[in-house]
Amino acid sequence: MSTMNEEDNKKKESVEWLALPKELWPLISKRLTTTVDLLHFRSTCSTWHSSTPSSPTATTTTAFPLLPPPPDSNIKLTLFETKLYRIHHPSSSSSKGWIILLSHNDSFPLRIFDPFTNLPLSLSHTNPPPFVSPSHLNLLNFNLLDLLQSHSLHHHTHDFQLHLLQPFMPLPETHKAILFPSLTSSVDSRKLFALYNHGKLHVLKIGDHNWTILDDPNCFDDMIVHNGQLYVVDKVGTISWVDSETLKLVQFSPMLCGLGKKKRLVECGGWLYVVDMYIEGEPDSPWDMYWEVVDVKVHRLDEEWGRWLDVKDLGGYSFVLGKMFTFSLLAQDYYGCEPNSLYFFSAKRASSFTLNDSRFKLPNRFWPCPSLFQRKFNL
Template sequence: MDEKVDWSQLPIELWPKIGKYLDNHIDVLRFRSVCVSFRSSIPPSLPNSPSFPLQLPHPIYNSVITNYLNLATIYLIKPTHQSSNTNLLPLTSSSSSSKGWLIKVEESKNHPLMSLLSPISDRKLSYPLSNNASLMLWNLLNYRVIELCKSYSYTFLNTRRFASIVSKVVFYPNSPWINVEDCVAFCIFQEGRLGLWKHGDKKWKLVDEENFYYDDVIVFKGQFYVTDKWGTISWIDVCSLKLIQFSPPLCGFGNKKHLVESCGSLYVVDRYYESSEQVRRDNVGRRHDRDEVVECFKVYKLDEEWGKWVDVKNLRDRAFILSNSCNFSVSAKELIGYQGNCIYFKDTFDVRMYNLEDHRIVTVDFNPSIDKSLWSHAPWVRC
């Protein structure tokens, strides 16, 4: 069992079969980077695989306005033994060296470089480079790169006034070995309408035309699911465009329901607002009371076997991320700067963290702990 195996000596006919099981871009990239025989065994992707930005029709208007669907991918980046021995990582302790970073990368087949985004706010992150500095290459063989999820956003190039009409877009399947003709997109827009687009469609089709109360849509176990404002989850039959009820109503009283997949289970995060009395004192010590509206969250897990909702009081090591374009969960013990049993979200201006244990909300600044630690090797990854 201790004998080392030279994998490059495997029969050549096995490599294409192995490569076809790699269903995301970063795994294909790493596979093809091993050696010449690996690289020649599979192409980067099929010629007709989805290419982003992907041009789509406007969700509402049949016009000549140019619209694009953008792709970004959430990665967990963890150093290996080789990278931790270099000067690239400003690690301060052995415990932190086993942890990684959560990053969001926006890529395009038409551009050789990738852009780094905030995984929560989708804000493009900058990095300090002098005028004489050249782009640095990031050797992915020195890091464990794990794809967590994909996120999609709509761009209206000719005007900005339509940007707010789209609250969520999902696209599936998306793999180097899938033709774009086999992909489907769902979109929630204009106060809760649910729309469908298939390759070749000149416009979006409305699903359940009579209702306008859908909050979120997600791909879960290879299927599309949508939740309404009462927390009822329905499975979307793509062929018939029918909604099949998948869960009982949650009957939460929040303003918005978020769908999150975590460890193979489906959760609903109920987001609501409540009034909180704030006590402040002026310069001479006089007390001033005022009411302030704050965001709060409740988490429910769907028990698929019994068909009921379970009120979740503790996420343990998991942290839920509610970003502008996708929701997902992470293991906090694997990441620098994240705390378990918390929900991370963006309000109007700031990124905040809600603690489910004490219901405390704090503003989070990831720049010192995460962004700067990536600056030394992140400007940026060459494909």
């Protein structure tokens, strides 16, 4: 008898969600502050899709959607939030997944970006997937894991005719932008660091009207947040950490004396790596100019002894050197990703370099998952 009562109670406690009043759906969606949560919500059924906005009501860019122009420029800037996710189909017999890069701003819709060019897929691919707008993303049957987050600076425009293109064109003079400290910090303490104008480090305190250029003779190739600290690497491979309060640079590593034209910082397994890229052409030119990677050297910083170690084996990992950020992947966890390989943009296309045999080749795609694009609802 007690078992029957328990089953009756469970039935009484169960809720038929689709039977809830329609006016409750917008109220529920307003509590979803992440883009992926909202996409999952909208993918459930046509009723939920039509009753909710395509972007979260509270995003990290709300406090600073429009930024002042950097020195020697009169163009105002827009800050875009970019997130990298690992996606996996739970019904798949394989544990492998894919990566997907999503970028958005309060004023513009969510878009899927290429991790190498930082351009929307529809602009950076000769033969893009049939549906490249996130309004057609079918995320309901996928598990998503948040891997990392970055930011990028774009030209701001109110021109409606340029709406679909111009806001998504990254500044060609900008190498990278990082919001520091983390997003969990108060808005008042955050600063935006940008490598701009051939590697000069520009800093903007959120809420201020003018950028500050760090008084340092060196130009920098890359920057990264490692163990809660912001680091930069200069043209010869010396790493320094940035005191975010005083804006002073403190040397952290010995000089690498790498002869490549471009240094990239990567964190993997708790270690800092510098990838030294030998390039024909000018890598600091605008993104649509031609340049080609002809050789790659990888070095790991031994922080305990303060020395550089040449690396020939990444231990099953691969490095992805994107336009706006770098990251490492455990190759066995991703379709098409090969261990001990580096992926980057070269000669106007994605390319890979294998440390095992020092060979270049066109990479197998591990972004994004092909079956992700399935039109389910009409907007």
